[in-house]
Amino acid sequence: MNAEIIAVGSELLLGQIVNTNAKFLSQQLAEIGINVYHHTVVGDNPDRLRSVLEIAESRSNLIIFTGGLGPTKDDLTKETIANHLGKKLVLDEYALTSIENYFKKTNRLMTDNNRKQALILEGSLVLQNDHGMAPGMLLSTDTHSYMLLPGPPKEMEPMFLQYGQAALLGKLDSNEQIFSRVLRFFGIGEATLETEIEDLIDEQKNPTIAPLASDGEVTLRLTAKHSLPDVASSLIDEVEKKIFDRVGDYFYGYDQTSLMEELFKKLQQLDLTLACAESLTGGMFQQQFTHFPGAGNILKGGVVCYTNEVKEKVLKVSKVTIAKQGVVSEACASELAENVRELLDADVGISFTGVAGPGELEGKPVGTVYIGVSIKGKTKVEKFIFGGSREQNRIRAVKHGSHLLLKMLS
Amino acid sequence: MNAEIIAVGSELLLGQIVNTNAKFLSQQLAEIGINVYHHTVVGDNPDRLRSVLEIAESRSNLIIFTGGLGPTKDDLTKETIANHLGKKLVLDEYALTSIENYFKKTNRLMTDNNRKQALILEGSLVLQNDHGMAPGMLLSTDTHSYMLLPGPPKEMEPMFLQYGQAALLGKLDSNEQIFSRVLRFFGIGEATLETEIEDLIDEQKNPTIAPLASDGEVTLRLTAKHSLPDVASSLIDEVEKKIFDRVGDYFYGYDQTSLMEELFKKLQQLDLTLACAESLTGGMFQQQFTHFPGAGNILKGGVVCYTNEVKEKVLKVSKVTIAKQGVVSEACASELAENVRELLDADVGISFTGVAGPGELEGKPVGTVYIGVSIKGKTKVEKFIFGGSREQNRIRAVKHGSHLLLKMLS
Numbered sequence: 001m002n003a004e005i006i007a008v009g010s011e012l013l014l015g016q017i018v019n020t021n022a023k024f025l026s027q028q029l030a031e032i033g034i035n036v037y038h039h040t041v042v043g044d045n046p047d048r049l050r051s052v053l054e055i056a057e058s059r060s061n062l063i064i065f066t067g068g069l070g071p072t073k074d075d076l077t078k079e080t081i082a083n084h085l086g087k088k089l090v091l092d093e094y095a096l097t098s099i100e101n102y103f104k105k106t107n108r109l110m111t112d113n114n115r116k117q118a119l120i121l122e123g124s125l126v127l128q129n130d131h132g133m134a135p136g137m138l139l140s141t142d143t144h145s146y147m148l149l150p151g152p153p154k155e156m157e158p159m160f161l162q163y164g165q166a167a168l169l170g171k172l173d174s175n176e177q178i179f180s181r182v183l184r185f186f187g188i189g190e191a192t193l194e195t196e197i198e199d200l201i202d203e204q205k206n207p208t209i210a211p212l213a214s215d216g217e218v219t220l221r222l223t224a225k226h227s228l229p230d231v232a233s234s235l236i237d238e239v240e241k242k243i244f245d246r247v248g249d250y251f252y253g254y255d256q257t258s259l260m261e262e263l264f265k266k267l268q269q270l271d272l273t274l275a276c277a278e279s280l281t282g283g284m285f286q287q288q289f290t291h292f293p294g295a296g297n298i299l300k301g302g303v304v305c306y307t308n309e310v311k312e313k314v315l316k317v318s319k320v321t322i323a324k325q326g327v328v329s330e331a332c333a334s335e336l337a338e339n340v341r342e343l344l345d346a347d348v349g350i351s352f353t354g355v356a357g358p359g360e361l362e363g364k365p366v367g368t369v370y371i372g373v374s375i376k377g378k379t380k381v382e383k384f385i386f387g388g389s390r391e392q393n394r395i396r397a398v399k400h401g402s403h404l405l406l407k408m409l410s
Numbered sequence: 411m412n413a414e415i416i417a418v419g420s421e422l423l424l425g426q427i428v429n430t431n432a433k434f435l436s437q438q439l440a441e442i443g444i445n446v447y448h449h450t451v452v453g454d455n456p457d458r459l460r461s462v463l464e465i466a467e468s469r470s471n472l473i474i475f476t477g478g479l480g481p482t483k484d485d486l487t488k489e490t491i492a493n494h495l496g497k498k499l500v501l502d503e504y505a506l507t508s509i510e511n512y513f514k515k516t517n518r519l520m521t522d523n524n525r526k527q528a529l530i531l532e533g534s535l536v537l538q539n540d541h542g543m544a545p546g547m548l549l550s551t552d553t554h555s556y557m558l559l560p561g562p563p564k565e566m567e568p569m570f571l572q573y574g575q576a577a578l579l580g581k582l583d584s585n586e587q588i589f590s591r592v593l594r595f596f597g598i599g600e601a602t603l604e605t606e607i608e609d610l611i612d613e614q615k616n617p618t619i620a621p622l623a624s625d626g627e628v629t630l631r632l633t634a635k636h637s638l639p640d641v642a643s644s645l646i647d648e649v650e651k652k653i654f655d656r657v658g659d660y661f662y663g664y665d666q667t668s669l670m671e672e673l674f675k676k677l678q679q680l681d682l683t684l685a686c687a688e689s690l691t692g693g694m695f696q697q698q699f700t701h702f703p704g705a706g707n708i709l710k711g712g713v714v715c716y717t718n719e720v721k722e723k724v725l726k727v728s729k730v731t732i733a734k735q736g737v738v739s740e741a742c743a744s745e746l747a748e749n750v751r752e753l754l755d756a757d758v759g760i761s762f763t764g765v766a767g768p769g770e771l772e773g774k775p776v777g778t779v780y781i782g783v784s785i786k787g788k789t790k791v792e793k794f795i796f797g798g799s800r801e802q803n804r805i806r807a808v809k810h811g812s813h814l815l816l817k818m819l820s
Contacts, residue, residue, distance in 0.1 A: 013446045015437030016622060018430050022451070027425030036423045037458060039451035041432070048447060055465060212426065276714070282700025283693025286714045290692025293768050293800060301720035303713055304686070304696045310711035310754055314724075344720055358703050390703060 001145075001171070003029055003036045004060035006052060008068035008077050009151055010043035020153055021066040028160060031180055031223060032169060034062065044074045050084055061144050062168070067151030069134035071113040077148060082121055085141070089119040092126055095135040102133050121148070127163040131155045138167045145171060179232040180207075180223040183240065186259060186403050188250040190218045196246050200239070207236050209243075216396060217259075252406065259402040260288045266409050267298045267348070275346035276302030277315055277336035279327065280354040280369060285398045300344040305336065315339045326362035328354055330370055330381045337372030338379055349374040350405055352397050357390040367393050371401045373408055380408065411555075411581070413439055413446045414470035416462060418478035418487050419561055420453035431476040431559075431566055438570060441590060441633060442579060444472065454484045460494055471554050472578070477561030479544035481523040487558060492531055495551070499529040502536055505545040512543050531558075537573040541565045548577045555581060589642040590617075590633040593650065596669060596813050598660040600628045606656050610649070617646050619653075626806055627669075662816065669812040670698045676819050677708045677758070685756035686712030687725055687746035689737065690764040690779060695808045710754040715746065725749045736772040738764055740780055740791045747782030748789055759784040760815055762807050767800040777803050781811045783818055790818065 005022045012019055022039045029036050038060065042052045049068075056063045068077030082089050096118035103110040117134045120126055127136030127147075132155035139146045147164060149156045185193060190213035194201070197220075201209045207224035222239055226232035244251060253262045267274060276286050276299070283304045289295055303314055308327055311317040316339050321331045333351050341349025354369030355361040367387035373380050382404055386393045415432045422429055432449045439446050448470065452462045459478075466473045478487030492499050506528035513520040527544045530536055537546030537557075542565035549556045557574060559566045595603060600623035604611070607630075611619045617634035632649055636642040654661060663672045677684060686696050686709070693714045699705055713724055718737055721727040727737075727745045735741045743761050751759025764779030765771040777797035783790050792814055796803045 007449075012433075012449065013436055014440050015433045015435070015446075018428055018433040019449070020428050023422075023425045023428040025425070026423055030424050036425075037453060037455075038462070039417075039423065039429070039449070041449035043447060045447075051469075052448070059461075278693070281697070282705070282709075283688070283696035283712070283714065286693035286716075287691070287697045290714075290716065290766075290804075291801060295692070296716050299692075299714075299716045301714045301716045301724070302693070303724075304693065304700075304709075304711045306696075306700065306706050306709045306711045314711070314713075314753070343724070356700075391701060394700075 001034050001062050002060050003034050003062040003064060004038040004040065004056045005036060005064045005066070006056060007039070007041045007066045007151075008044065008049060009041075010045075010074075012041045013043050021149075021151070021156055024153065024157055025064060025066070025149075025160065028165060029168075032165065033225070034168065044068065044076065046076050046080050046083075049076070049080045053081065053084055057144060062147070063144060064147045064149065066149045066156055069117065069136075069148060069150045071111070071117050071133075078119065078121060081139075081146060081148070085121075085139075085146075087139070088122045090122050091115075092118050092120045092135065095120065095126060098129070098135070099133045121146075124148075125167055127159050127167065129155055129159055130162065131158055136160075136164065138164070140171070179226070179229060179236065180221055181236050181240070182255045183220045183222065183243065183251055184253045184255075184257065185218045185220070185247065185250040186216070186252050186399065188218060188247060189213075193218050193220075193247055193250070197243055200242055204239060207232075207239055209239065216399060252403070259399055259406065261292065263402045263406045263409075264289065264292050264295070264298070266406055268294070270409060272298070272347040272409075274299050274348045274350065275340045275344035277340035277349065277351040278302060278304050279306060279311065279336070279352060280356055281352040281394050281397055281401075282306060284394055285350070285352065285401060288398060300346045302344070303340055311336065315343065326364070328362050328364045328368055328370065330372075330383065333370035333372035333381045334374075334379050337374035337381075341374045347376060348405070350401055352401060354384075354393070354397060356393050366390075369393065369397045369400075371397065371404055373401075373405050375408065380404075411444050411472050412470050413444050413472040413474060414448040414450065414466045415446060415474050415476070416466060417449070417451045417476045417561075418454065418459060419451075420455075420484075422451045423453050430563055431561070434563065434567055435474060435476070435570065438575060439578075442575065443635070444578065454478065454486065456486050456490050456493075459486070459490045463491065463494055467554060472557070473554060474557045474559065476559045476566055479527065479546075479558060479560045481521070481527050481543075488529065488531060491549075491556060491558070495531075495549075495556075497549070498532045500532050501525075502528050502530045502545065504538075505530065505536060508539070508545070509543045531556075534558075535577055537569050537577065539565055539569055540572065541568055546570075546574065548574070550581070589636070589639060589646065590631055591646050591650070592665045593630045593632065593653065593661055594663045594665075594667065595628045595630070595657065595660040596626070596662050596809065598628060598657060599623075603628050603630075603657055603660070607653055610652055614649060617642075617649055619649065626809055662813070669809055669816065671702065673812045673816045673819075674699065674702050674705070674708070676816055678704070680819060682708070682757040682819075683755075684709050684758045684760065685750045685754035687750035687759065687761040687782075688712060688714050689716060689721065689746070689762060690766055691762040691804050691807055691811075692716060694804055695760070695762065695811060698808060710756045712754070713750055721746065725753065736774070738772050738774045738778055738780065740793065743780035743782035743791045744784075744789050747784035747791075751784045757786060758815070760811055762811060764794075764803070764807060766803050776800075779803065779807045779810075781807065781814055783811075783815050785818065790814075 026036045068075045121139045124137035124139035134150045136149045207222040210221045224232040224235045305311045317335045325331045336351035337349040351372040357366035369384040436446045478485045534547040534549035544560045546559045617632040620631045632646045634642040634645045715721045731741045746761035747759040761782040767776035779794040
């Protein structure tokens, strides 16, 4: 099955938004073994839409549309496809009820053109919209399948995952299912990780191993095909073990997680409280930590000690340390971590001090970073030299700090 | 001139990256009055690339390619276009010298296939690459213009802005230039702002007025066409004045700025120091503020007071306030702003307290937020009810805090 994704919307052609739907769907389709050979974007214009539809029919057998299912007269994806295929649009009672309920729930007034959204292509399978009004649909003819999805990613993505993917799997020739697991690594480069397991990547057919690098992390996606979930899972387990034998030291979590989330869960599990002293990172560590509900049970708080004055006055870093070794030093990181832990009466203290840039500080080059961790009297400081942009240095410091503390607690 | 943007790269079809190049170019082309009617993405496959090129020629007269200019055998944009048009690829000495210099500068070894990158389509105008190796080019035939740009956005974007746009303007029928100015508003919804100036939007032809909403802000882009920059600027000034007469109260800055950046500049200009008490926002305000180099001269620091204990112990919020009114209260926000200002001996104190969610706090609903500002003894607290997600509530609180303080200082 070869697929093409057609996004409908003039806002894309004006450059007001980026076509993340094509990326999302391509990734999902790749996972279930469907090849995507073309993406197309076309505006809210029936003639041009019809023309790209005809081109797509000539080269693809699965055509997925995103957008143009709204209530206004600009929205014409359904209408154009219906005209082209000589199909009628019929009212779907279930979709109409959902739309009516949606208006009740959000306390808004339903207008007549919202009824238009409950019209579906005659003979199509309806894909329920749990996060908005326009239902999706899948229509199959002898030669082609047409899937229509809403444009807003927050409606489209859950609809595809919940209903769209299953509908497509039903059309695939095999009864195999696709299972995948993502392994996340930190502290090892993509090239090095790939070299370490190159032979495994080349040998492996089921599951396959796909590396991807982003934001200083590397992930491996293991994807197995089998009709039985348990067997697929065992196949993945076997390869995972081989990978862990070689680079397990750098592994930190599965699937959609982050270093900060793993650290949050670890502190929660150990029932430890946390206090932070942030100079370099200016609050970034705590901001990310407090993203998670329940952070208040772990993070007592912290001090953003952006000036030497605050380091001395609030966090009691000794004048001698600052005068002799400077604030960008192992000694300062150590005192900050210990003192913030004591000040806030927490189990664990973490500190960040360094040179974010663009200028040097105390004669130390941009990217010099010290991270301190103090756990019930035991203190450890690590030094890093990053040398990226100001923002990159801050982001990398937060990641390394999370990783350092996570390792110490494991 | 009608344009089509063709992105070449299998990584786009696998969903590994999102096509931000199409968005960037569409926005830039819209600004110089070139209509974009199609975006296409195709993989690193010569037959399919040739086929989409032929389709593009049948419906567009400017065809812009991104990607496929690299050194490896996968990269075949130039080769495919050369074959299709019956053009030769010729070595560009200037491009070759640039590539050689690039290798010297980055201390890497140049390989033979890097020479391939210096080949250009015979008769084309070379677009210099100041951030990488592959040069871009613009080739014109009697019927079409073909622009080839590199795939990585950090190479493509500056190349287009620096050389590509001018090359296209040279092909446009007029000697008019395009000038635009963005006005940024906060505290007014898109619909309300549009209603207030609807007649102006409808009447205005030069400059045009284009509203856009994002992240709780609304912008108006004023775009004028004229051969003389001074005249274009006056045309924009006139309309700006009319707009300010109606909604000037909500205006906060021009072009690429943010509320936080305007606040930063205002504090810098007034030579005031700042201290922050962040409960709700967990460090987000300070993290954003310290994004700007030189933040250390303004922000003395702050306290992330995530627990009642830290509010009492470090920031001296009175037990009575917490017991009687709770931490989500006007009184608590007021004490936090005043006390953090005094503790850190700053000119200005700002505080955030509230219910981020997902659960209620002290019987107060999710999204209840108090922001306090204390300036040399004068304290003001504003209450907000947002009611979004946890992260939305935090982000909106930071924006409203920046705006509140900016207004008080203006």
